[in-house]
Structure formats: C-alpha cells, structure tokens
Amino acid sequence: xNFERIREKLNILADxxxxxxxxxxxxxxxxxxxxxxxxxxxMGICHSYTEDGRCISLxxxxxxxxxxxxxxxxxxxxxxxxxxxxFKIQEVVDLTINFYRRNYIEGLFLSSGxxxxxxxxxxxxxxxxxxxRLEENFNGxxxxxxxxxxxxELMREAGLYADRLSINIEIPxxxxxxxxxxxxxxKDFIKPIEKVKNEIIQYQADKKLIKxxxxxxxxxxxxxxxxxxxxxxxxxxxxxxxxxxxxxxMKRVYYSGYVPVxxxxxxxxxxxxxxxxRENRLYQTDWLLRFYGFDVRELLNNQHPNLDIDIDPKLSxxxxxxNLFPVDxxxxxxxMLARIPGLGMLSVNKILNARKYRRLNWENLKAIGIxxxxxxxxxxCDSKDWEHKDLEPAHIxxxxxxxxxxxxxxxxxxxxxxxx
Amino acid sequence: MKTQKLKYDGTFEGLLTAIxxxxxxxxxSAHIIEERFFEPDFFSELITVxxxxxxASRVWEGLKSFQQFRTSVYRSFLSGLPDKEVHILDAxxxxxxxxxxxxxxxPSVLKMAQITKQIGREKHRMxxxxxxxxxxxxxxxxxxEPDFNVLPLIAKHFKNRYxxxxxxxxxxxxxxxxxxDLNSVQFIELDFNDTVLKEALHDEEKHYDEMWxxxxxxxxxxxRINKKLxxxxxxxxxxxxxNEKKPL
Numbered sequence: 001x002n003f004e005r006i007r008e009k010l011n012i013l014a015d016x017x018x019x020x021x022x023x024x025x026x027x028x029x030x031x032x033x034x035x036x037x038x039x040x041x042x043m044g045i046c047h048s049y050t051e052d053g054r055c056i057s058l059x060x061x062x063x064x065x066x067x068x069x070x071x072x073x074x075x076x077x078x079x080x081x082x083x084x085x086x087f088k089i090q091e092v093v094d095l096t097i098n099f100y101r102r103n104y105i106e107g108l109f110l111s112s113g114x115x116x117x118x119x120x121x122x123x124x125x126x127x128x129x130x131x132x133r134l135e136e137n138f139n140g141x142x143x144x145x146x147x148x149x150x151x152x153e154l155m156r157e158a159g160l161y162a163d164r165l166s167i168n169i170e171i172p173x174x175x176x177x178x179x180x181x182x183x184x185x186x187k188d189f190i191k192p193i194e195k196v197k198n199e200i201i202q203y204q205a206d207k208k209l210i211k212x213x214x215x216x217x218x219x220x221x222x223x224x225x226x227x228x229x230x231x232x233x234x235x236x237x238x239x240x241x242x243x244x245x246x247x248x249x250m251k252r253v254y255y256s257g258y259v260p261v262x263x264x265x266x267x268x269x270x271x272x273x274x275x276x277x278r279e280n281r282l283y284q285t286d287w288l289l290r291f292y293g294f295d296v297r298e299l300l301n302n303q304h305p306n307l308d309i310d311i312d313p314k315l316s317x318x319x320x321x322x323n324l325f326p327v328d329x330x331x332x333x334x335x336m337l338a339r340i341p342g343l344g345m346l347s348v349n350k351i352l353n354a355r356k357y358r359r360l361n362w363e364n365l366k367a368i369g370i371x372x373x374x375x376x377x378x379x380x381c382d383s384k385d386w387e388h389k390d391l392e393p394a395h396i397x398x399x400x401x402x403x404x405x406x407x408x409x410x411x412x413x414x415x416x417x418x419x420x
Numbered sequence: 421m422k423t424q425k426l427k428y429d430g431t432f433e434g435l436l437t438a439i440x441x442x443x444x445x446x447x448x449s450a451h452i453i454e455e456r457f458f459e460p461d462f463f464s465e466l467i468t469v470x471x472x473x474x475x476a477s478r479v480w481e482g483l484k485s486f487q488q489f490r491t492s493v494y495r496s497f498l499s500g501l502p503d504k505e506v507h508i509l510d511a512x513x514x515x516x517x518x519x520x521x522x523x524x525x526x527p528s529v530l531k532m533a534q535i536t537k538q539i540g541r542e543k544h545r546m547x548x549x550x551x552x553x554x555x556x557x558x559x560x561x562x563x564x565e566p567d568f569n570v571l572p573l574i575a576k577h578f579k580n581r582y583x584x585x586x587x588x589x590x591x592x593x594x595x596x597x598x599x600x601d602l603n604s605v606q607f608i609e610l611d612f613n614d615t616v617l618k619e620a621l622h623d624e625e626k627h628y629d630e631m632w633x634x635x636x637x638x639x640x641x642x643x644r645i646n647k648k649l650x651x652x653x654x655x656x657x658x659x660x661x662x663n664e665k666k667p668l
Contacts, residue, residue, distance in 0.1 A: 003627040010631055014638040035583040042577075045548045046653075048664055050640035053649035060639060098628050101560060101585055102552045137584070259643055274643055 009085040016065040025057040025106035025141045027219040028163040036137030058109040067113030071181035107141030118149040129161035149188035155195040159217040168224040172240040176230035220251035228275040229258040235305040255282040281307040292338045315341040319393040325378040342375030373403045426452045428469040436476035438469045452505035486521040492536040554622040560587040575605045636664035
C-alpha cells in the first residue's frame with residue numbers, strides 16, 4: 001500500500017468533509033454476535049475532540065471532492081481552484097478498519113462530491129459500506145450521505161448497510177437554494193428522505209411480524225442547515241426544522257454557522273465571524289421543542305422572527321408571557337415546571353421526586369441545582385420570601401444580565417454595537 | 421472500648437469476608453484496612469481476615485435486592501481511595517438495617533454514590549482514550565494510567581468490540597494488564613519496557629499513527645477554535661498516551 005499517497009488524500013478529503021457537523025454514533029443496535037469486529041449496541045463514544053471543541057467519533061471523509069455542481073456555499077464546488085482527490089473503495093475500507101482496530105474511532109462517516117451522476121456516486125458509497133459489513137464483518141457505526149436525486153432502489157440498499165443516512169438541506173428556504181445552488185432542485189433532496197422514511201416505517205411494521213427482518217438504518221435520518229449564509233431568519237430555519245422532524249421523523253437536525261471559505265458576492269465576505277452564538281440559540285430552541293414541550297410558534301412568530309441574542313430562548317419567552325408566572329414549584333405540573341427559566345429537565349424530574357416527601361423551599365431548590373439567578377423571578381415555593389414586586393419584563397432582564405456572566409458576553413456586546 | 425482493626429489482603433473477596441466477620445463477631449467499632457496500609461498500634465485489637473469465598477459470596481448475595489447499591493460497593497472498592505472501607509462498611513450496615521439504599525441524606529451512601537459517579541466517568545474516558553498499537557505478532561497493545569483501577573470494568577467492553585483481535589491493555593500505574601487471547605480476558609502481570617515495545621511494532625504502525633495525527637488536525641476548523649473547551653474535553657493528564665495530542 002502506498003501510504004504517502006493515501007496520507008495526502010486523507011488530508012484533502014478530511015479537510016473537505018469537516019463542515020458536516022453531525023458526529024453522533026449512538027442509537028444503533030448492531031451487536032457483535034458473530035465474533036467479528038466492532039459493536040455499536042451501546043451509547044456513542046467520543047474518542048477525541050478537535051481544538052474547536054467538537055467531538056471526534058467517526059472517521060469523517062469524502063470519497064472524492066470532485067463535483068459536477070457549483071453550489072456557492074461549498075468548498076468543493078466545481079469552480080473552486082483546490083486540490084482534488086478520490087479514494088478507491090478498498091482504501092476507505094482499510095482506513096476504517098485500521099483506525100477502528102486502534103480504538104481511534106466508532107465508525108465511518110462517508111460523504112462525497114457528486115461525480116458523473118447521483119446514482120453512480122451513491123453506488124460507490126454503498127459499495128464501501130457493503131464491503132465493510134459483508135467482507136470485513138464490521139459491526140461499527142456507518143453513517144452514509146444520501147446523494148440528492150439518487151434512485152429509490154439505491155436508498156433501499158443503502159439502509160441495509162448503514163446505521164444512519166443523512167442528506168444536508170443546507171439552505172432552509174427554496175428561494176435561498178435557487179440563489180446559491182441554482183443547479184439543484186429542492187425535490188431531489190426530498191425524494192431520498194421520503195424513501196428512507198417509508199422504509200423505516202416498513203421495517204418497523206415487518207419487524208413485528210417477522211423477527212429476522214434485515215435491519216434498516218437503525219439510527220434513523222438526520223439533516224443539516226447552514227446558518228447565516230443567505231439572510232434567512234431564525235423563524236425560517238426553525239420552521240423548516242420542525243417540518244423535517246414531524247414530516248420525515250428525523251432523529252436530528254443540525255445547525256451549522258456558516259464559515260466563509262470562498263469569495264462570492266452572494267455570500268458573507270471572507271473573514272466574517274462565524275455566527276456561533278446564533279447557532280447556540282438555535283440548538284437551545286431545538287431542545288425546547290424536542291424535550292421541553294414547546295411549540296415552535298410560541299418561540300418564533302411574525303412578531304418575533306428572530307431569537308434574542310443576549311438571553312436564552314426560554315427566558316425570552318417567559319418575559320413575553322409574564323401573566324403565566326410566578327409558578328408554585330410545589331404544585332405545578334411537569335409541563336409548566338419545564339417552562340420556568342433556569343430549570344432543565346434534570347431539575348424538573350428531581351423536583352417532581354423530591355416534592356413527594358416534603359414541600360420544597362429555596363434551600364432545597366438550590367441543592368437540586370437550579371439556576372437561581374434566573375428562576376427566582378418566576379417561582380414561589382415554601383417560603384414567604386419571594387419576589388413580591390410586579391417587575392417589568394425589561395427590568396427583570398436587566399437584573400438577570402447584571403447578575404450573570406455569560407461566556408458569550410464579549411460576542412453579543414460586539415454584535416449589539418452594530419445597531420448603535 | 422477498644423476498636424477492632426480488620427486486616428485484609430486487598431482483594432474484593434477479602435473485603436467482603438471482612439464485612440462478614442464484622443457481622444459474625446458482632447463487632448461494634450470495626451475498622452477495615454488493607455494489609456499494606458496497616459500499622460499496628462496499642463489502642464486497637466488486631467483481627468487478621470483470611471479471604472473466604474463462601475463468606476464473601478454470602479455478603480454479596482445479601483445485597484442482591486439492592487442492585488444499584490451493590491454495583492456501587494464494587495466500584496467504590498475499585499476507587500482505591502484510602503477511606504473506602506470505612507464508607508463501604510458504614511453504608512452496608514445502614515442499607516441492610518433500613519433498606520433505604522437510595523437515601524442520599526446518609527453521608528456514606530452519598531459518598532459512595534459520588535465515588536461511583538467519578539469511576540463511571542473514568543471508565544467511559546478509558547473506553548474512549550485507549551489507543552492500540554499493532555505489534556509484529558498481531559497483538560494490539562495499549563498503555564494507560566487511569567485515575568482509578570478501571571481495567572476490570574472496561575474489559576467486557578473491549579472484548580465485545582474486538583472479538584477477533586488479540587489485545588493487551590496495560591495499566592502502568594498499577595503494574596498489571598488485561599490480555600484477550602480471542603477466547604477470554606485474563607489478568608496479566610509483566611514488565612513493560614518502552615524500547616522493547618517500540619521494536620516489536622508492526623511496520624504499518626508508524627503510518628497509521630501519522631495518518632491519525634494528520635486527521636486530527638485536518639478535521640478541526642480553525643476559525644472556531646476554543647482551547648478552553650478543548651481542555652475540558654481532553655484533560656492534559658491523558659495526553660501522554662493519546663497519539664493525536666503527542667507534544668511535537
């Protein structure tokens with residue numbers, strides 16, 4: 001094996017793949033029952049972390065960065081003058097197996113530029129997964145990209161070998177896609193997603209009747225959207241995220257702050273700061289929707305098309321709905337407890353357990369570990385001591401901001417200054 | 421009244437036997453201590469505990485209805501902390517008397533829960549941070565120096581995962597290791613020598629080592645660098661055996 005050449009390819013093709021943020025390796029049920037290699041039945045493991053703080057659990061590479069498309073936001077676009085390379089199928093298999101055997105990774109994340117045709121590209125991705133599963137008896141995690149516009153038959157086959165399939169929407173609005181990726185059709189993205197969704201439903205139904213139905217994409221589907229490339233609002237992004245969660249039963253939607261890598265008039269200039277704080281607020285919103293029982297219309301609507309940058313989305317919702325507070329933590333139901341700023345689901349469950357034995361006071365709440373500086377304006381408990389005054393939302397906000405030191409403070413001060 | 425010092429051999433069965441003895445002889449102020457830390461004094465009575473599997477398993481069976489607590493007993497033992505026996509005995513006596521195995525208001529029960537959590541974290545870290553090197557005779561070797569004695573806890577994970585590969589994980593700070601021979605995992609003791617290991621490495625090893633280091637660099641995004649977060653995720657004390665963090 002020519003290691004020098006492979007090393008060079010790895011550098012090029014890992015560099016091109018790094019803007020895909022998904023790195024989860026959990027949620028699969030592939031047990032090592034045949035004395036083969038690998039086991040992905042438990043939780044995912046982060047084997048290392050990049051210097052920007054993201055987890056490394058999969059070998060994340062492109063099969064090739066040759067691409068026939070010219071999408072403005074993508075490093076690998078046709079018109080970009082960069083080094084191009086392509087792996088042979090066997091090379092990817094060898095790299096995966098050898099990294100896995102050394103406990104570097106949990107599995108493979110394979111994406112690709114689109115060369116000759118979507119079907120041809122997808123066939124090659126599947127060939128890698130197939131070889132790993134059938135020839136190498138590999139039970140580690142495999143995440144394959146679905147290629148926009150590829151056929152249903154191939155998507156069916158892909159799910160038989162991969163644990164997760166994903167396709168990146170990238171641009172949340174149809175108009176934005178037209179602007180930045182004029183050659184791509186929105187429908188081409190939806191078709192594979194639809195197919196995989198139906199296959200998963202089919203699998204779950206068959207599984208009930210026939211126990212040995214071959215597993216189909218056990219870790220489900222995910223997608224990713226770029227934030228801050230086309231001037232879309234937070235409302236646009238979250239409404240389409242909700243659409244993907246509900247219509248296509250996605251496991252995850254990822255948000256990726258746009259990193260300017262190319263000069264293009266349609267995009268933010270090179271050197272523009274990555275909107276990391278905005279990305280963080282979007283993830284917070286995503287969590288509120290999936291775990292806290294919020295409806296997206298409560299958090300984002302025509303009056304509030306964008307999230308507050310200086311405070312988290314739950315607090316900002318609470319300040320707009322002061323009529324619902326204060327909440328009595330000893331009486332309120334789970335749904336309402338989850339809506340109190342400063343309480344996470346962990347604290348909510350602890351409160352529900354603890355209040356069976358005694359009425360909770362400030363001391364108890366502190367011991368449970370809730371964020372008092374925010375919560376205290378919104379709750380009453382077993383104590384006469386609580387915020388009696390009818391405070392204005394703006395006043396509460398300023399008191400909370402004064403009493404807390406956000407690690408992001410530097411950022412939003414800078415961002416606010418733009419409007420002064 | 422004199423305290424009774426119970427000296428045991430440092431094995432888990434030994435500890436359980438000691439606990440059995442406390443009940444059997446109705447000792448009221450017992451202090452269990454590992455042989456190697458034992459120092460005789462005039463104020464306490466010495467009892468030497470001879471490890472007895474039968475007695476040990478009776479204690480273990482006695483805790484059967486408190487599954488979570490029982491795991492916590494074993495993990496606290498593995499922590500190697502100097503006062504572990506005190507908390508374990510105290511907690512077991514409390515739990516067997518009151519059946520409140522989840523009462524974290526009790527200091528020893530709470531302490532054990534905390535230790536268990538710490539060990540769980542270390543176990544998970546080791547499942548992530550073990551880095552194998554392939555040798556010429558096709559055994560994959562890793563060296564670790566974990567904060568706690570987690571080898572017995574991680575053996576199963578690695579056995580399931582690498583069912584078709586022989587491996588050794590060697591705990592340098594505790595001078596023992598585990599060896600999987602494609603059938604079962606055994607505990608081994610050996611003298612480890614860096615130069616010998618280096619010579620024994622497979623020719624390919626250098627290449628994969630380099631490629632992993634390269635990959636680590638090329639997969640990071642420079643415009644998003646966050647060193648503080650990075651250090652929290654990968655604390656410096658683990659860098660020694662992480663090839664991607666090898667100091668240049």
